[in-house]
Amino acid sequence: MSLVKKPFLSTADVSKEDVIAIFDRSALFKKEFEEKGRIDHLIKPNSLGQKVVTLLFQEPSTRTRTSFQLAALRLGLRVVLLDNMSISSMQKGETVGDTIRNAAAMQPDLLIGRFNEDLDAEEAIKALEIPVINAGLGAKEHPTQALLDAFTIREYRGQVEGERVLLVGDVLHSRVANSNLKLLRNLGAEVAYCAPEEFRPKDSLWQDVQHFPHRDEAVQWASVIMGLRIQTERHKDERSIGLTVANFRDRYRIGGDQLNHFREDGILLHPGPVIRGVEFSNYVLQDPRCHVLDQVTNGVYVRAALMSFMLGIEVSS
Numbered sequence: 428m429s430l431v432k433k434p435f436l437s438t439a440d441v442s443k444e445d446v447i448a449i450f451d452r453s454a455l456f457k458k459e460f461e462e463k464g465r466i467d468h469l470i471k472p473n474s475l476g477q478k479v480v481t482l483l484f485q486e487p488s489t490r491t492r493t494s495f496q497l498a499a500l501r502l503g504l505r506v507v508l509l510d511n512m513s514i515s516s517m518q519k520g521e522t523v524g525d526t527i528r529n530a531a532a533m534q535p536d537l538l539i540g541r542f543n544e545d546l547d548a549e550e551a552i553k554a555l556e557i558p559v560i561n562a563g564l565g566a567k568e569h570p571t572q573a574l575l576d577a578f579t580i581r582e583y584r585g586q587v588e589g590e591r592v593l594l595v596g597d598v599l600h601s602r603v604a605n606s607n608l609k610l611l612r613n614l615g616a617e618v619a620y621c622a623p624e625e626f627r628p629k630d631s632l633w634q635d636v637q638h639f640p641h642r643d644e645a646v647q648w649a650s651v652i653m654g655l656r657i658q659t660e661r662h663k664d665e666r667s668i669g670l671t672v673a674n675f676r677d678r679y680r681i682g683g684d685q686l687n688h689f690r691e692d693g694i695l696l697h698p699g700p701v702i703r704g705v706e707f708s709n710y711v712l713q714d715p716r717c718h719v720l721d722q723v724t725n726g727v728y729v730r731a732a733l734m735s736f737m738l739g740i741e742v743s744s
């Protein structure tokens with residue numbers, strides 16, 4: 428496992444073998460929890476020590492923050508949480524980079540951080556000497572979301588290799604899309620997207636990725652549909668996006684009509700938060716092919732598995 432005691436900032440940091448090891452351990456944790464209601468008994472005595480994980484969240488989060496916390500507690504780790512920057516010294520003028528350096532200087536065994544697109548934050552994380560997990564960095568990457576997405580694809584489609592994954596929505600501003608593209612391709616899936624002009628990615632990473640201008644055609648192609656929220660908070664620095672939510676909904680929302688063209692054994696995913704009626708209709712969220720809450724459940728086990736590897740915790744199978 429190349430991740431032991433190293434930073435995990437991008438899905439480009441993990442090999443296919445590492446991903447398979449993470450998935451196998453995630454599946455073990457999930458099965459064990461379903462059978463026994465616990466996973467901590469799988470940890471080899473003395474391998475946990477008194478390990479402490481610090482969660483540092485500068486940006487809003489529901490699923491990622493609490494699933495990391497829950498996963499850490501299920502493993503038996505201790506957690507320090509700094510997720511309300513209005514009561515941190517950033518209020519007094521301390522920079523985000525210095526906040527990160529100070530949190531790391533207390534020497535937690537692992538730092539899990541979410542930050543906005545601040546170069547200061549990125550520079551500080553990259554220079555840390557303690558292991559760190561990127562829990563969302565601006566519009567760049569969100570690697571653990573991609574891991575749990577791929578794990579969910581494997582669970583409900585049987586494999587990732589050969590799957591046709593369609594991303595629909597604000598691809599340009601989505602860190603989830605970037606992390607997923609790298610990971611899914613590495614695992615042998617095909618990736619395509621369907622997005623309005625305003626939300627089409629421009630950088631070289633996306634140059635050779637297939638784009639579908641029409642939603643219905645895209646849905647027919649896909650075995651996995653992943654909705655992506657309009658990242659309004661990241662549009663601030665740009666001139667007006669010029670696209671209304673109503674326009675987006677008319678041409679890009681997945682609703683009952685689209686499901687009629689979607690294969691019976693296909694699945695629908697979304698990293699959350701889902702804005703009901705914008706990316707997916709209420710009807711779609713109730714369709715048995717929609718696995719949005721299963722992704723959230725899986726997030727706990729995938730994050731537990733990743734942390735256990737990064738901390739060098741021994742797990743008996």
Ligand code: NCD
Nearest residue numbers: 490491563569656698699700
């Ligand atoms: C995503 C994020 O924060 O990038 N959410 C998540 O972590 N589950 C997607 C989003 O905010 O739209």
